[in-house]
Amino acid sequence: MSGRDVVLGRVRRALADVPRDESPDDVPVARDYATTHSPADAVETLAENLADYRALVHRADAAALPGLIARLLAERGSRSVVTPPGLPPEWLSGTPEDVRRVADAADATPHDLDAVDSVVTGCALAIAETGTIVLDGGPDQGRRRITLVPDHHICVVRVPDQVVDSVPRALPLLVPDRPLTWISGPSATSDIELDRVEGVHGPRTLEVVLVRA
Amino acid sequence: MRVALFVTCVNDTLYPRTGRAVVSLLERLGVEVEFPVEQSCCGQAQFNSGYRHETEPLVRRFARAFDGFDHIVAPSGSCAAMVRDNYPRIGAKARAEGRGSELADAAASVVPRTHELTEFLVDVLGVTDVGAYYPHSVTYHPTCHGLRMLGLGDRPTRLLRAVKGLELVDLPGAEECCGFGGTFAVKNSAVSSAMGADKARHITSTGAAAVCTVDNSCQMHIGGTLSRLGSPVRPVHIAEILASTEEEQW
Amino acid sequence: MVGTYLGMPAFPEAARDAVRDERLRSNLTHATHTIRDKRAKAVAELPDWGRLRAAGAAIKDRTLRHLDHYLERLEESVTAAGGQVHWAADAREANRIVTRLVRETGEEEVVKVKSMATQEIGLNAALTAAGIRANETDLAELIVQLGDDLPSHILVPAIHRNRGEIRDIFAERMADWGRPAPEGLTDSPRDLAEAARLHLRQKFLNAKVGVSGANFMVAETGTMVVVESEGNGRMCLTLPETLISVVGIEKVVPTWRDLEVFLQLLPRSSTAERMNPYTSMWTGTTEGDGPRTFHLVLLDNGRTDTLADTVGRQALRCIRCSACLNVCPVYERAGGHAYGSAYPGPIGAILTPQLRGVASELDASLPYASSLCGACYEVCPVAIDIPEALVHLRERVVEGGEVTVRGTRTTVRPARGHAAERAAMRASRWALDHPGVLRAGQRVAGRARRLAPRRLPGPGRAWTDTRDIPALPAESFRDWWRRTREKPTRESGNGTKGAGR
Numbered sequence: 001m002s003g004r005d006v007v008l009g010r011v012r013r014a015l016a017d018v019p020r021d022e023s024p025d026d027v028p029v030a031r032d033y034a035t036t037h038s039p040a041d042a043v044e045t046l047a048e049n050l051a052d053y054r055a056l057v058h059r060a061d062a063a064a065l066p067g068l069i070a071r072l073l074a075e076r077g078s079r080s081v082v083t084p085p086g087l088p089p090e091w092l093s094g095t096p097e098d099v100r101r102v103a104d105a106a107d108a109t110p111h112d113l114d115a116v117d118s119v120v121t122g123c124a125l126a127i128a129e130t131g132t133i134v135l136d137g138g139p140d141q142g143r144r145r146i147t148l149v150p151d152h153h154i155c156v157v158r159v160p161d162q163v164v165d166s167v168p169r170a171l172p173l174l175v176p177d178r179p180l181t182w183i184s185g186p187s188a189t190s191d192i193e194l195d196r197v198e199g200v201h202g203p204r205t206l207e208v209v210l211v212r213a
Numbered sequence: 214m215r216v217a218l219f220v221t222c223v224n225d226t227l228y229p230r231t232g233r234a235v236v237s238l239l240e241r242l243g244v245e246v247e248f249p250v251e252q253s254c255c256g257q258a259q260f261n262s263g264y265r266h267e268t269e270p271l272v273r274r275f276a277r278a279f280d281g282f283d284h285i286v287a288p289s290g291s292c293a294a295m296v297r298d299n300y301p302r303i304g305a306k307a308r309a310e311g312r313g314s315e316l317a318d319a320a321a322s323v324v325p326r327t328h329e330l331t332e333f334l335v336d337v338l339g340v341t342d343v344g345a346y347y348p349h350s351v352t353y354h355p356t357c358h359g360l361r362m363l364g365l366g367d368r369p370t371r372l373l374r375a376v377k378g379l380e381l382v383d384l385p386g387a388e389e390c391c392g393f394g395g396t397f398a399v400k401n402s403a404v405s406s407a408m409g410a411d412k413a414r415h416i417t418s419t420g421a422a423a424v425c426t427v428d429n430s431c432q433m434h435i436g437g438t439l440s441r442l443g444s445p446v447r448p449v450h451i452a453e454i455l456a457s458t459e460e461e462q463w
Numbered sequence: 464m465v466g467t468y469l470g471m472p473a474f475p476e477a478a479r480d481a482v483r484d485e486r487l488r489s490n491l492t493h494a495t496h497t498i499r500d501k502r503a504k505a506v507a508e509l510p511d512w513g514r515l516r517a518a519g520a521a522i523k524d525r526t527l528r529h530l531d532h533y534l535e536r537l538e539e540s541v542t543a544a545g546g547q548v549h550w551a552a553d554a555r556e557a558n559r560i561v562t563r564l565v566r567e568t569g570e571e572e573v574v575k576v577k578s579m580a581t582q583e584i585g586l587n588a589a590l591t592a593a594g595i596r597a598n599e600t601d602l603a604e605l606i607v608q609l610g611d612d613l614p615s616h617i618l619v620p621a622i623h624r625n626r627g628e629i630r631d632i633f634a635e636r637m638a639d640w641g642r643p644a645p646e647g648l649t650d651s652p653r654d655l656a657e658a659a660r661l662h663l664r665q666k667f668l669n670a671k672v673g674v675s676g677a678n679f680m681v682a683e684t685g686t687m688v689v690v691e692s693e694g695n696g697r698m699c700l701t702l703p704e705t706l707i708s709v710v711g712i713e714k715v716v717p718t719w720r721d722l723e724v725f726l727q728l729l730p731r732s733s734t735a736e737r738m739n740p741y742t743s744m745w746t747g748t749t750e751g752d753g754p755r756t757f758h759l760v761l762l763d764n765g766r767t768d769t770l771a772d773t774v775g776r777q778a779l780r781c782i783r784c785s786a787c788l789n790v791c792p793v794y795e796r797a798g799g800h801a802y803g804s805a806y807p808g809p810i811g812a813i814l815t816p817q818l819r820g821v822a823s824e825l826d827a828s829l830p831y832a833s834s835l836c837g838a839c840y841e842v843c844p845v846a847i848d849i850p851e852a853l854v855h856l857r858e859r860v861v862e863g864g865e866v867t868v869r870g871t872r873t874t875v876r877p878a879r880g881h882a883a884e885r886a887a888m889r890a891s892r893w894a895l896d897h898p899g900v901l902r903a904g905q906r907v908a909g910r911a912r913r914l915a916p917r918r919l920p921g922p923g924r925a926w927t928d929t930r931d932i933p934a935l936p937a938e939s940f941r942d943w944w945r946r947t948r949e950k951p952t953r954e955s956g957n958g959t960k961g962a963g964r
Contacts (some may be wrong), residue, residue, distance in 0.1 A: 003550035014771035130738035202694025263857030394834025437930030
């Protein structure tokens with residue numbers, strides 16, 4: 001007998017108390033919890049919660065964005081920046097040419113990425129109540145590894161369009177079969193005396209730019 | 214209104230003063246209390262140790278002894294919780310074992326009528342100032358079953374705050390278990406004693422003259438620890454504070 | 464401490480040693496109290512917490528009552544998305560499958576995301592025996608691995624270690640596993656985290672095989688979810704070419720939408736955050752992004768035996784948040800190792816005796832590792848009534864009865880060592896069921912009260928070693944009542960009314 005048959009057989013015998021004609025929907029699930037906790041200003045709440053978990057939050061309008069990105073890369077001393085294939089070209093239009101642009105290539109190894117200083121991406125959406133940005137591998141976000149290996153991530157969020165209130169508002173907008181990465185602040189650990197320390201393996205600096213259309 | 218005192222076996226045997234205090238308090242409030250002598254024990258020690266079948270005769274006895282009363286009042290959070298939370302479980306399990314609904318019916322008949330003392334005072338009688346006088350500083354330890362199973366909330370402290378002369382002192386780490394836990398106190402005596410010692414340290418740090426609870430079983434552990442550690446704080450059941458008046462101190 | 468739970472003493476003995484270890488006590492008290500207060504604040508931010516908790520419990524119950532349906536659905540979805548699904552009835556089978564899958568890649572090293580399931584089945588030891596090195600990458604798991612230690616907490620496996628001890632372990636042992644700790648390493652958490660980053664970096668960049676568990680698996684879509692903080696999870700889940708996830712069958716949830724409940728319940732209960740820093744979700748494989756091969760190993764290993772018990776079943780709702788450990792006064796003093804399994808604390812006390820049975824002395828002692836204070840139930844985000852399950856399992860220990868062991872219905876005998884207690888319980892129940900006997904006993908005790916010793920012999924010593932015993936009163940309540948209130952005594956009467964003081 002296969003492992004599958006063994007396990008499923010055991011499950012069925014274990015559930016002898018469940019009436020044969022019961023369907024999963026017969027087990028009630030009351031969804032009377034809030035779908036949003038109604039933040040008065042979702043963008044402000046997003047900014048506060050991101051900052052609370054030590055993300056650096058910046059604001060700009062579309063015209064000022066290239067300059068801001070250039071400044072953030074310069075302040076960091078970045079000599080190279082990896083970009084996803086569909087990043088709007090104007091986002092880096094203010095960054096001097098001597099900052100090397102690295103296009104994410106399928107044959108680039110993790111070691112190659114490790115040599116890059118920064119990454120600039122957009123996002124799929126952002127969640128105000130939890131201070132979360134979600135990446136779904138879209139053209140302006142790229143493969144998961146490019147936002148993981150470099151130590152400095154600049155993520156651009158279009159506000160208010162890309163901001164939702166809550167987790168229940170976010171899930172229906174996301175496509176499950178895309179690889180998703182939910183990011184709430186830079187990497188952190190509480191493993192030493194349950195005391196939170198920011199910055200372990202993921203990018204230790206997360207800068208979120210809220211761009212007003 | 215027919216009101217029965219369920220004194221509990223611990224109070225009956227070891228702390229009769231508490232039972233007498235309840236009688237005195239309720240009579241002062243104009244309640245005529247009866248003591249059905251067929252009562253014995255809720256069966257908590259048996260049940261919580263895994264001897265559910267040994268508990269069943271005590272469930273039947275409880276229902277029989279208190280049949281016909283409008284209210285059953287227990288000066289113990291954990292005994293009241295045993296009746297309210299676990300009697301229905303005992304009934305349901307007996308039914309699931311194909312032994313009919315006799316125990317489930319017995320449970321259903323007593324659950325809505327069973328009250329811990331402070332619940333009875335606040336919810337049924339609607340009083341928080343019982344006219345008591347107790348000129349001492351007191352810290353209150355909310356015992357676990359009263360706090361979490363019954364949800365007594367602030368009923369005990371509302372009653373205490375209304376006592377003339379009483380100074381209520383906050384207890385650090387109040388909601389942490391004292392470490393009694395019935396047979397736990399013996400089966401895991403090292404952990405139980407460590408919990409008791411921490412509780413005693415917190416109690417002593419309040420500088421209060423007395424520590425008050427709604428459960429003499431926990432009090433036996435707390436008081437025994439305080440006394441062994443040489444703490445001057447004395448344990449006292451809430452009924453004895455509420456029964457005290459200018460004329461008569463308990 | 465050696466890297467196995469086998470042969471550990473029963474809980475009370477292990478706990479007695481832990482209680483005496485003052486450094487351990489202070490490490491645990493510090494850590495658990497820190498997180499306790501934070502959790503309370505994070506939960507208080509959501510006014511609908513109680514409704515989320517009820518929904519979480521209900522979704523898990525729906526899943527468990529129809530687990531076969533959802534597992535088949537999950538298998539279908541994962542397969543359709545390019546994953547391969549394997550089924551393991553027990554630890555040995557799961558270890559064999561994983562070992563084979565790693566061998567097929569030709570690799571001799573894997574990077575691991577912290578996973579309770581692989582800890583439970585002893586995967587690292589099995590891989591080591593097969594010549595495969597398993598590198599733990601979670602900071603706390605790294606501390607445990609470098610220290611040849613055992614995890615003592617679900618979320619923070621090295622909670623029993625303070626920063627000074629961690630510094631020493633890093634300084635002494637990192638070189639044996641790869642890049643040594645930096646010279647002059649201090650005990651500041653920031654420096655320790657940096658040392659771990661440097662040590663593990665090369666391992667991540669070179670890794671060809673990743674091994675993980677999962678927090679949730681969505682039946683409807685085949686999506687796997689891993690929540691984490693450090694980014695080691697993202698590294699292991701995205702950089703290797705092959706990913707093997709070992710996941711307990713109870714981790715399935717029916718729908719994508721159900722995540723809206725658990726992604727609110729878990730972070731706030733676990734790390735006391737609104738959201739943990741990183742959550743990874745993947746569905747099978749994705750062309751050009753992440754592992755090219757994905758294996759899902761579905762693990763039973765006692766879960767179906769647990770499922771067969773209609774009361775004990777609720778333990779399978781657990782989402783491994785560890786809130787129950789952090790509030791437990793017993794865990795705080797006994798430490799995690801005393802529980803003798805990958806699952807310490809209150810949840811371990813009800814899960815381990817169900818996954819492994821109660822045949823060993825240790826496993827039979829776990830249901831008693833609680834004062835039944837109920838703090839665990841209060842904080843549990845999926846409303847597992849742990850005290851109820853503990854008492855239920857105590858009954859199994861002392862009364863035996865029908866249980867399922869490795870899928871087969873069987874009757875177990877009462878555990879040994881409870882004969883005296885059983886006799887005492889019977890005798891006391893008999894006395895309590897005969898108030899006349901009870902009264903006689905009270906009178907004898909009352910008369911003999913001056914003879915009562917301060918220290919009791921035998922089992923009573925466990926009480927009187929640390930606590931005084933109350934003075935026996937001269938007169939029981941019931942005798943006082945009869946003496947002062949009486950109309951003629953009538954044992955069978957319904958009640959006797961008070962008649963003056």
